[in-house]
Structures are given as structure tokens and as C-alpha cells.
Amino acid sequence: MQNVYIYNDTFESLLNLCEILLKNKIKPFNIKTINYQASLFENTIKLDINNDVDIIKKFVNILGVSNFKIIYYVFLANENNKEIIIYYYLLNYFKYRDRINKMRNLKCVSEALRISSKVSRENHRFKGFTRFKELKNHVLYAEINPDNDILELLAWHFTKRLANENFIIKDINRDIMVIYDKKNIQLFSSEDVNFNELMLSTDEDFFQNLWQVFYQTIGIKERKNLKCRRNFMPKKYWQCILEVRNEL
Amino acid sequence: MNIKEKLTILADSAKYDASCSSSGSKRQSNFGNTSISGICHSFASDGRCISLLKILLTNICIFDCKYCINRRSNNVKRAIFTPEEICDITINFYKRNYIEGLFLSSGIIKSPDYTMELLIKTVELLRNKYHxxxxxxxxAIPGVSEILLKKLGSLVDRLSANVELPTSSSLKLLAPNKEINKVEKIMDYVKENRNKSFVPAGQSTQMIIGATQETDLDIMQKSANLYEKYNLKRVFYSAYIPVNQDALLPSLKMPPLKRENRLYQADWLLRYYHFKVTDILDAQNPNFNIMVDPKASWALKHLEEFPKEINSCSYYDLLKIPGIGVTSAKRIIASRKYFKLSFADLKKMGVVLKRAGYFITCNHEFLIKKEFLQKKFIEANLVLEEERPSYHNIEQLSLF
Known part of the structure; x- marks a missing residue:
């Protein structure tokens, strides 16, 4: 039988599980979340874990910030085998230490680096592609549809950029949202937030319209290149991007 | 005239400026910051990035440059923004995350100093009133006084003055009011005074490609000269688009986009790949091969230097290999100390084996049979690789 170890969806819980597995020299066949449907040849195991609340701090201290960031970004990715990649990355970290990211001949390392830069790239893209609407109470509201779970990363970017604004960003693929009140950010599941119909500020239509006028004007007709545009701004994101939404 | 009409006119006449980068500056305030790598917010129908609100303050101009849509003798609708109007649009676009900031240029109204004062007033409002x-x-408007240049430079992230054409004879021909020494005076001043509170993101410039007779060699030499002399961040190349009828201007059906692309590739070779202009162009071959990129065409001319052994050649040698960029070269150097790289490892590091394969060995093994590695064969494959037709372009071939 192949042993699949189960964790409860959070990054902390995954790290706690990995710590135990590593300590006891257990090599799992795979690591999956609670609602995993095991196949015939798999045996799911849920360990009784005393969750260490300081586990994040502990791993940051062990790995250093930049390596920790790599596995955290992998965790945020929409990838099938991300947990086992994280496990093997950690396992090899204790062998190679600071050299770990140079060992690209190891599958776990090359995959971890590939996935983490994919997440980081999508986060960077959304720093540009996110479109806020201004609501009547001057709150800025945006909806995004990223492949990976970048909502929190993105929110940190906007807390620095728009420190003095209230904003809400909703990930419509995951039905979660983040709310910033000029001080802190908080994550919610969309069900937990009571949203009446969005009342837009009086200026909103005017500026949305003005932006679309600008967008139409700034492209040079003689250089038209829609393929190039799609390369940089994939169609899958257009739904949430004001100026191209109507071209879908 | 309402704001919408003004924006249409003044964005339309600003669109020919190629620069839209928002990188190189670290600024933080309660309303807005900058990102050191720059952020693209959208992409226009021509595939160019939209990062900044790119507009002119006015398209009124006392100059009569032949190639320019805004030249004095053109009968086009003219408009002028007030500083308050520009601030209002910028702030509201920024808040909604449409843009990374403002790129403000202008036609020359009344005099260079008068125009600069309007630009300064606008930027001052943005920085000091709206924080x-x-x-x-x-x-920066050529011919401006030093005191105004100093003031504007202390408020902005990047300044630029366009040289427009690579030689002064072309400039005399097409832009009789423009003097190259006035542009160079600005560049010199910015270079001498640049620090973290004066033009922190550095300066750039732009050249129009294909409006005059210069060869690629002339253009690249001018660029190399500008990079060296004024420490420019970027030289932008803008394929000439015929907007005016004039006996002195060439009549082109299509802007020379491929040529522009080759110039950008060569520009990168100068700045990041340790190439010199004389490595890639000379008096016998003063223009780039349109079919093959400049690095590949250098490699094809120097086949005697290849193949290079990935596990032992120097960093500079790695940079000379088509299909290997700065990032993958650095990864190779970092990793090969610890294990011998194979072709599969190279692929994972981002090396484009379809290009690099003809020029390298891994542990003295070839990717392609050695007998095939003839100049003609490699060249044909590199051309095909670049010109791979997309599905949309394949036309059904008729038998008859």
C-alpha cells in the first residue's frame, strides 16, 4: 500500500506534518488535504498532531526568509503535487543547506523553483491587472480571477501603495476576500460577508469611461498586434479587466 | 472642450513615444509608491505595455518637425490641459489601479521655458498638494534654462529628451528647429546631477527608425555613444510611421517593425551581453540580417568558436551562445560547481535548446549529430525556428 498523509489545508498544518515525517524519517508516497479521494492502492493516514503555533517562525529561522518564501509560494500554487514537492524540498534542504537552490538536477528543487516563480509572476501581473471601482462610501472594490491563491500577497502590495484608502479585493475563483481598513488586512470567505448591491460613487462611471477612451486611443493602428497583446495579457484574465472585458 | 475630447487629442498625439517604463525608482508615500521593477497595467491593441498615463500637456507647438503629427504647419485639432485637470485624471486613474503613474510630455508652447513652467506646475501640484x-x-524641453531643469528633475522619477534622429544632418533636414546640442546639454546636466532625489530612475531617449537614410551601424554607434557618454538607462527605437505627407519623408507601406526589433535585440547585447557595436556590425555589413537575430548571426559568422562546453566555458562565453540569456547563464555558473549539467538540466534552467543545441556540448556530447553542424543547416533551422508560422497564418495550399 502507498501511504498518503493528510493535513488540514493550512500551511501551518502542512509544516507541522512535514516536521513529524522528517523527524521520524518517514517517506510518504504523497501528502494531501482532508477531502482527498484515495485510490484503491492508497492508504490515507491522518496523524494526531500537536500543532505548534510557532511553526512558521521556526521554519523561517531554519530556512532563511528567501527559501521559506519559495515553499510558501509553492503552497499557494494551484498544483497537484505541491505538498510532496515541499516535503522533498525540505528533506533535501537538510542535506544541501544553502546550496539547495543550485541543485536543479533534483526534481523537487527544479519544480519548487518553477512553481514558486510562476506564483510570483502571477502576483506581479495582478499588481497591474487589478481594477478597483470606487463605491459610494469611497471604499475601493476589485474582483480578480487568478489561477493561484495570491490574494494575500497582492493585498500586501496594495496596503503599501494605497495606505490611506479602504479597499476590498475578492478572488472570484476561490470565493474569498481581503479587507483593508487603513490599518490591517483581514481575510474572509465571501459567505461571511454581507454584501448588498454595490453602490458606485458618482464619479465612477465617468472615470471608467475616460479610461476606456484612453485605452482605445493609445494603441497605434499601424502596429496592431493582437497576438502580442494576448501573450502579455492572457485572455483568461480579461473578465476582470475593465478595458478589454467587452472584447471577450 | 470637455475632458474626454482633450484626453482623446492629447493621448493620441503622445502615443508615438515608445517609452512607458516605470522601473528604477523607490518612492513611498501615503498615496502611491513605485516598484523598482516597474509594473505593466495593461497592453494596448498594438501589444505595447501601458504602464503610465501617457499624455501631452498640449499639442500646440512652435516647431515644425517634418515627421511629427503635431508640427506647426499641420491642420489638426489642438488642445491644452490645465495642471488641475491632469492631476484629477492621474489621481483617479491611479486610485483605481489603471496606471503606475504619469508620463507627461508636451509640444512647445510659446517658449521652452514657458512650457517647462507648465510641466513643473503640474508635477508640483501632484507631489505637493496631492502628495x-x-x-x-x-x-525635458530642449533649450530650457538650467534652473527649471533642476526644479523639474527634483520632482520626477525619470526625465527624457529625445534625440529623434541619429545624425545631425538628418536632424537639420527633418527637424530644422531642433538642435542636438540643446538635447545633449540636458543629458549632460542630468548625468552630472543625478542622485536619489534628482531623477532617481535616470534618463532615457528615443530615435525614430527608418525616416532617414542611416544604417543600423550609424544607429547603434549613436546608441553606444549615448550610453557611454550620458549613462542613459534606455535608448528607445521607434519604427517610423508616416503621419504626414512630405517630399523629404519616405513613403512606407508598413512601419519597419522587424528592423526595430533587431535594434532592440542589439541594444540588449550592448548593455547586458558584453558585445561591442563592432562585433555585430561593420562597414561591409552595416545592417542587421532581418531573418536572423543579431546574436545568432554573430555566432554563425564565428562558428570556429563553437561548440562551447557548458560545463567548463566562462560566463562571457555562455553569454555568446544563442538561446542562453543572462538568467540561464548565471544559473549554469551557480549549479555546475556541484554537478555536471546535462541537456535535460539545461532545459529546466530556461535554456532554449532549439537554438543553443547547435552551439554547445554537454560533457562533450552533442545534441545534434556533429556532421550536421554546417553553417547553412544551422542558419536555416534558426530562421525556421523564429518564423514558426502560427496556426492562423497557415493557408491551405492549392494543388493547382
Whole structure:
């Protein structure tokens, strides 16, 4: 039988599980979340874990910030085998230490680096592609549809950029949202937030319209290149991007 | 005239400026900041990035440059923004995350100093009244007094002055009011005074490609010269688009986009790949091969230097290999100390084996049979690789 170890969806819980597995020299066949449907040849195991609340701090201290960031970004990715990649990355970290990211001949390392830069790239893209609407109470509201779970990363970017604004960003693929009140950010599941119909500020239509006028004007007709545009701004994101939404 | 009409006119006449980068500056305020790597917010129908609100303050101009849509003798609708109007649009676009900041240029109204004062007034309002911390790129107007240049430079992230044409004879021909020494005076001043509170993101410039007779060699030499002399961040190349009828201008059906692309590739070779202009162009071959990129065409001319052994050649040698960029070269150097790299490892590091395969060995093994590695074969494959037709372009071939 192949042993699949189960964790409860959070990054902390995954790290706690990995710590135990590593300590006891257990090599799992795979690591999956609670609602995993095991196949015939798999045996799911849920360990009784005393969750260490300081586990994040502990791993940051062990790995250093930049390596920790790599596995955290992998965790945020929409990838099938991300947990086992994280496990093997950690396992090899204790062998190679600071050299770990140079060992690209190891599958776990090359995959971890590939996935983490994919997440980081999508986060960077959304720093540009996110479109806020201004609501009547001057709150800025945006909806995004990223492949990976970048909502929190993105929110940190906007807390620095728009420190003095209230904003809400909703990930419509995951039905979660983040709310910033000029001080802190908080994550919610969309069900937990009571949203009446969005009342837009009086200026909103005017500026949305003005932006679309600008967008139409700034492209040079003689250089038209829609393929190039799609390369940089994939169609899958257009739904949430004001100026191209109507071209879908 | 309402704001919408003004924006249409003044964005339309600003669109020919190629620069839209928002990188190189670290600024933080309660309303807005800049990102050191720059952020693209959208992409226009021509595939160019939209990062900044790119507009002219006015398209009124006392100059009569032949190639320019805004030249004095053209009968086009003219408009002028007030500084308050520009601030209002910038702030509201920025808040909604449409843009990374403002790129403010202008036609020359009344005099260079008068125009600069209007630009300064606008940027001053943004920075001091609205406490705007986003990116600002402003054009410096040639012929401006030093005191105004100093003031504008202390408010913006990037300044630029366009040389427009690679030689002064072309400039005399097409832009009789423009003097190259006035542009160079600005560049010199910015270079001498640049620090973290004066033009922190550095300066750039732009050249129009294909409006005059210069060869690629002339253009690249001018660029190399500008990079060296004034420490420019970027030289932008803008394929000439015929907007005016004039006996002195060439009549082109299509802007020379491929040529522009080759110039950008060569520009990168100068700045990041340790190439010199004389490595890639000379008096016998003063223009780039349109079919093959400049690095590949250098490699084809120097086949005697290849193949290079990935596990032992120097960093500079790695950079000379088509299909290997700065990032993958650095990864190779970092990793090969610890294990011998195979072709599969190279692929994972981002090396484009379809190009590099003809020029390298891994542990003295070839990817392609050695007998095939003839100049003609490699060249044909590199051309095909670049010209791979997309599905949309394949036309059904008729038998008859």
C-alpha cells in the first residue's frame, strides 16, 4: 500500500506534518488535504498532531526568509503535487543547506523553483491587472480571477501603495476576500460577508469611461498586434479587466 | 472642450513615444509608491505595455518637425490641459489601479521655458498638494534654462529628451528647429546631477527608425555613444510611421517593425551581453540580417568558436551562445560547481535548446549529430525556428 498523509489545508498544518515525517524519517508516497479521494492502492493516514503555533517562525529561522518564501509560494500554487514537492524540498534542504537552490538536477528543487516563480509572476501581473471601482462610501472594490491563491500577497502590495484608502479585493475563483481598513488586512470567505448591491460613487462611471477612451486611443493602428497583446495579457484574465472585458 | 475630447487629442498625439517604463525608482508615500521593477497595467491593441498615463500637456507647438503629427504647419485639432485637470485624471486613474503613474510630455508652447513652467506646475501640484508618490516621467524641453531643469528633475522619477534622429544632418533636414546640442546639454546636466532625489530612475531617449537614410551601424554607434557618454538607462527605437505627407519623408507601406526589433535585440547585447557595436556590425555589413537575430548571426559568422562546453566555458562565453540569456547563464555558473549539467538540466534552467543545441556540448556530447553542424543547416533551422508560422497564418495550399 502507498501511504498518503493528510493535513488540514493550512500551511501551518502542512509544516507541522512535514516536521513529524522528517523527524521520524518517514517517506510518504504523497501528502494531501482532508477531502482527498484515495485510490484503491492508497492508504490515507491522518496523524494526531500537536500543532505548534510557532511553526512558521521556526521554519523561517531554519530556512532563511528567501527559501521559506519559495515553499510558501509553492503552497499557494494551484498544483497537484505541491505538498510532496515541499516535503522533498525540505528533506533535501537538510542535506544541501544553502546550496539547495543550485541543485536543479533534483526534481523537487527544479519544480519548487518553477512553481514558486510562476506564483510570483502571477502576483506581479495582478499588481497591474487589478481594477478597483470606487463605491459610494469611497471604499475601493476589485474582483480578480487568478489561477493561484495570491490574494494575500497582492493585498500586501496594495496596503503599501494605497495606505490611506479602504479597499476590498475578492478572488472570484476561490470565493474569498481581503479587507483593508487603513490599518490591517483581514481575510474572509465571501459567505461571511454581507454584501448588498454595490453602490458606485458618482464619479465612477465617468472615470471608467475616460479610461476606456484612453485605452482605445493609445494603441497605434499601424502596429496592431493582437497576438502580442494576448501573450502579455492572457485572455483568461480579461473578465476582470475593465478595458478589454467587452472584447471577450 | 470637455475632458474626454482633450484626453482623446492629447493621448493620441503622445502615443508615438515608445517609452512607458516605470522601473528604477523607490518612492513611498501615503498615496502611491513605485516598484523598482516597474509594473505593466495593461497592453494596448498594438501589444505595447501601458504602464503610465501617457499624455501631452498640449499639442500646440512652435516647431515644425517634418515627421511629427503635431508640427506647426499641420491642420489638426489642438488642445491644452490645465495642471488641475491632469492631476484629477492621474489621481483617479491611479486610485483605481489603471496606471503606475504619469508620463507627461508636451509640444512647445510659446517658449521652452514657458512650457517647462507648465510641466513643473503640474508635477508640483501632484507631489505637493496631492502628495502623489507614484511614478512620474517628464519630458525635458530642449533649450530650457538650467534652473527649471533642476526644479523639474527634483520632482520626477525619470526625465527624457529625445534625440529623434541619429545624425545631425538628418536632424537639420527633418527637424530644422531642433538642435542636438540643446538635447545633449540636458543629458549632460542630468548625468552630472543625478542622485536619489534628482531623477532617481535616470534618463532615457528615443530615435525614430527608418525616416532617414542611416544604417543600423550609424544607429547603434549613436546608441553606444549615448550610453557611454550620458549613462542613459534606455535608448528607445521607434519604427517610423508616416503621419504626414512630405517630399523629404519616405513613403512606407508598413512601419519597419522587424528592423526595430533587431535594434532592440542589439541594444540588449550592448548593455547586458558584453558585445561591442563592432562585433555585430561593420562597414561591409552595416545592417542587421532581418531573418536572423543579431546574436545568432554573430555566432554563425564565428562558428570556429563553437561548440562551447557548458560545463567548463566562462560566463562571457555562455553569454555568446544563442538561446542562453543572462538568467540561464548565471544559473549554469551557480549549479555546475556541484554537478555536471546535462541537456535535460539545461532545459529546466530556461535554456532554449532549439537554438543553443547547435552551439554547445554537454560533457562533450552533442545534441545534434556533429556532421550536421554546417553553417547553412544551422542558419536555416534558426530562421525556421523564429518564423514558426502560427496556426492562423497557415493557408491551405492549392494543388493547382
Amino acid at each position: 502623489f508618490g507614484g511614478y512620474i516621467h517628464a519630458k
